[in-house]
Amino acid sequence: xxxxxxxxxxxxxxxxxxxxxxxxxxxxxxxxxxxxxxxxxxxxxxxxxxxxxxxxxxxxxxxxxxxxxxxxxxxxxxxxxxxxxxxxxxxxxxxxxxxxxxxxxxxxxxxxxxxxxxxxxxxxxxxxxxxxxxxxxxxxxxxxxxxxxxxxxxxxxxxxxxxxxxxxxxxxxxxxxxxxxxxxxxxxxxxxxxxxxxxxxxxxxxxxxxxxxxxxxxxxxxxxxxxxxxxxxxxxxxxxxxxxxxxxxxxxxxxxxxxxxxxxxxxxxxxxxxxxxxxxxxxxxxxxxxxxxxxxxxxxxxxxxxxxxxxxxx
Amino acid sequence: xxxxxxxxxxxxxxxxxxxxxxxxxxxxxxxxxxxxxxxxxxxxxxxxxxxxxxxxxxxxxxxxxxxxxxxxxxxxxxxxxxxxxxxxxxxxxxxxxxxxxxxxxxxxxxxxxxxxxxxxxxxxxxxxxxxxxxxxxxxxxxxxxxxxxxxxxxxxxxxxxxxxxxxxxxxxxxxxxxxxxxxxxxxxxxxxxxxxxxxxxxxxxxxxxxxxxxxxxxxxxxxxxxxxxxxxxxxxxxxxxxxxxxxxxxxxxxxxxxxxxxxxxxxxxxxxxxxxxxxxxxxxxxxxxxxxxxxxxxxxxxxxxxxxxxxxxxxxxxxxxxxxxxxxxxxxxxxxxxxxxxxxxxxxxxxxxxxxxxxxxxxxxxxxxxxxxxxxxxxxxxxxxxxxxxxxxxxxxxxxxxxxxxxxxxxxxxxxxxxxxxxxxxxxxxxxxxxxxxxxxxxxxxxxxxxxxxxxxxxxxxxxxxxxxxxxxxxxxxxxxxxxxxxxxxxxxxxxxx
Numbered sequence: 001x002x003x004x005x006x007x008x009x010x011x012x013x014x015x016x017x018x019x020x021x022x023x024x025x026x027x028x029x030x031x032x033x034x035x036x037x038x039x040x041x042x043x044x045x046x047x048x049x050x051x052x053x054x055x056x057x058x059x060x061x062x063x064x065x066x067x068x069x070x071x072x073x074x075x076x077x078x079x080x081x082x083x084x085x086x087x088x089x090x091x092x093x094x095x096x097x098x099x100x101x102x103x104x105x106x107x108x109x110x111x112x113x114x115x116x117x118x119x120x121x122x123x124x125x126x127x128x129x130x131x132x133x134x135x136x137x138x139x140x141x142x143x144x145x146x147x148x149x150x151x152x153x154x155x156x157x158x159x160x161x162x163x164x165x166x167x168x169x170x171x172x173x174x175x176x177x178x179x180x181x182x183x184x185x186x187x188x189x190x191x192x193x194x195x196x197x198x199x200x201x202x203x204x205x206x207x208x209x210x211x212x213x214x215x216x217x218x219x220x221x222x223x224x225x226x227x228x229x230x231x232x233x234x235x236x237x238x239x240x241x242x243x244x245x246x247x248x249x250x251x252x253x254x255x256x257x258x259x260x261x262x263x264x265x266x267x268x269x270x271x272x273x274x275x276x277x278x279x280x281x282x283x284x285x286x287x288x289x290x291x292x293x294x295x296x297x298x299x300x301x302x303x304x305x306x307x308x309x310x311x312x313x314x
Numbered sequence: 315x316x317x318x319x320x321x322x323x324x325x326x327x328x329x330x331x332x333x334x335x336x337x338x339x340x341x342x343x344x345x346x347x348x349x350x351x352x353x354x355x356x357x358x359x360x361x362x363x364x365x366x367x368x369x370x371x372x373x374x375x376x377x378x379x380x381x382x383x384x385x386x387x388x389x390x391x392x393x394x395x396x397x398x399x400x401x402x403x404x405x406x407x408x409x410x411x412x413x414x415x416x417x418x419x420x421x422x423x424x425x426x427x428x429x430x431x432x433x434x435x436x437x438x439x440x441x442x443x444x445x446x447x448x449x450x451x452x453x454x455x456x457x458x459x460x461x462x463x464x465x466x467x468x469x470x471x472x473x474x475x476x477x478x479x480x481x482x483x484x485x486x487x488x489x490x491x492x493x494x495x496x497x498x499x500x501x502x503x504x505x506x507x508x509x510x511x512x513x514x515x516x517x518x519x520x521x522x523x524x525x526x527x528x529x530x531x532x533x534x535x536x537x538x539x540x541x542x543x544x545x546x547x548x549x550x551x552x553x554x555x556x557x558x559x560x561x562x563x564x565x566x567x568x569x570x571x572x573x574x575x576x577x578x579x580x581x582x583x584x585x586x587x588x589x590x591x592x593x594x595x596x597x598x599x600x601x602x603x604x605x606x607x608x609x610x611x612x613x614x615x616x617x618x619x620x621x622x623x624x625x626x627x628x629x630x631x632x633x634x635x636x637x638x639x640x641x642x643x644x645x646x647x648x649x650x651x652x653x654x655x656x657x658x659x660x661x662x663x664x665x666x667x668x669x670x671x672x673x674x675x676x677x678x679x680x681x682x683x684x685x686x687x688x689x690x691x692x693x694x695x696x697x698x699x700x701x702x703x704x705x706x707x708x709x710x711x712x713x714x715x716x717x718x719x720x721x722x723x724x725x726x727x728x729x730x731x732x733x734x735x736x737x738x739x740x741x742x743x744x745x746x747x748x749x750x751x752x753x754x755x756x757x758x759x760x761x762x763x764x765x766x767x768x769x770x771x772x773x774x775x776x777x778x779x780x781x782x783x784x785x786x787x788x789x790x791x792x793x794x795x796x797x798x799x800x801x802x803x804x805x806x807x808x809x810x811x812x
Contacts (some may be wrong), residue, residue, distance in 0.1 A: 028323065030325075033329070035327075048570050060811045062475055062811065063450045063451075063454045064450065064453045064472065064475045064476065064477035065451070065476060065477075066474050068811070081803070148627050149624055149627050150624070167620060167623050167624060167627075170620075170623040170627075171620075171623075172781075172785060172787075255777075257777065257778070257781055258781045258785060259778060259781035259782050259785055259787055260778060260781075270447075271774070272449055273447075274446055274447040275446075275770045275771070275774065276768075276770060276771050276804070277450075277471065277475065277770075278807075279454075285423060
């Protein structure tokens, strides 16, 4: 029957003088046509700019003038002459090394609380999740007021304990911890992911552990943590990638100050691109960042074999 | 044969029709060329007439200035480009302010209503919140707006890189009167003796003296400090503490509109670059002296940098925080700030007794007083589509056809009307400090920025140097050496690409 239909189609097409497309080819063509807007978007607005930036990274490109190819000079300057590049990388690494683990601990803790059978749990989940949906700029302005040394909420709490609050974003020592605090306010996003992970753990494990006399702490360490390891891995990887891209709060509140203490990598990249007319140099910085993040991700993937437990695999 | 319209066929035809419509819409339009237009021109003519008046019974001839408004119809031959009528279509202006009254936005709102009345067929598009990265991207893409509002710091940076159209040929062709502008407004619109923009909104950084505070501490409210030492003494006298905490700073020399390191170096006679503009020359004894002075004032008058930061936060006013809002609330005795400080003064306390003046020269350059200028101006990007119409707008912007445009802004020194609700031109012209501010505009010769293609890098580096000095991360000589090295590197990198 199928063969007859195919022959009939071919006969009709032959009569019309066109080369016959198989039904599979036809379906594929239609599928590509429907996907074409997205494919065009990917090619024109993602792939092409990415490849262009690779080319520009080997050019002197002042945005308003055509790019002039000059080889790897941007990369050489980056690694041999630019002290602010090192400073920005150091500031960013601080946020990654301190901010990511703190964010994970807070996110997981809240998720564990939200996973208990508490009345109004849905409302609490919403309340914890909502701050993560606030836009970066609004969040920055809001925290600018929360961290007011005199009458900000955070400072008031410290005053109550007799502690003189620091100058927060106006202090080179406290500006990065201030940004970490702002980031912790938005752990609701990772909380949802932790929650999903927690709820995917079968209850039978806990029942069996209880029967065997395991206490709460043992159940957490021996059951919850290993079975939550895929989620942990995901949150860790995305958290590291996100932390490397920290930009909005520094751009809005401090412009990298005081004295470059909040000069993060992407902010410095932006300054080179749009303040100093060094788009070629900024493109080189972007590719270096890509290599750093890719390397970090590959390292994590490599070491994940040792500690991430996928129930279906083992 | 019974042909059925299948879904696939329907989608195919719909796609073909849509593509055809899109292609047709993108096709270039051909319009008529060359026509004579008539337009009504309003001229304000001021003339001096002699009049006989009786004074104490004696006839006397006096001179009086009379203003006449004359309207006439003028025929003009339109200069058109091939295939395009320059007096038709969209004229797009980008500026960085918001909608409504923010910054210099208000005059552009009125422009968008008034300009099309002079040029029917022109749709004036007033695009707000166009930040630097946005317009740089537009220029790079080859689709810039026809008119771009930039600030003084951008002129050398963009002009040297060929992003702006030189206006000298237009000025010469149309005999445009550039003498109507203050010298500093012409200066900041030019680069290497070529004009690249028309001033929209020039401004100055001048001294403000709170006469109430000065009288309170026994200072003559109508005088200005003659030297840096005297400014220091006045600052010390006007600072006030209550319960061991500052409630008023006599003077905060670091509170300037722009990087203070720049201003005090200039005031102490420091040449920031050599004559070629390619060598950084600002690390000098005079510069060290200037930085040391500001550090001493900050420590002695204000109790240190951290104290200044805390003061801003502690004494945030109902209207906002920072020196801009503090002065009308008498939290500072004197301040070096932009003329737009009259905006919050006008809102909070229009009758506040204030004296204005200039910053005295430092010990290495005594006897010279400084008013620092900056401002905004409107330029035509090199690749603008409607550049002839854009030039028409620039001439109109300062014409007497339009009483509330840039000319008015020039005269009153700022967009003060735009920041006070219900303000009218008449009100703004009468703001209290106007006569003194106009004087300051005339004497403003010192740059609040560095006229150089690396002006932005200079600005950022000056802020960083300021932080390093105030935070004592480096000694003053070290901070100057670091900054000079950074600036020299930026200069070398730029000039190597030319």
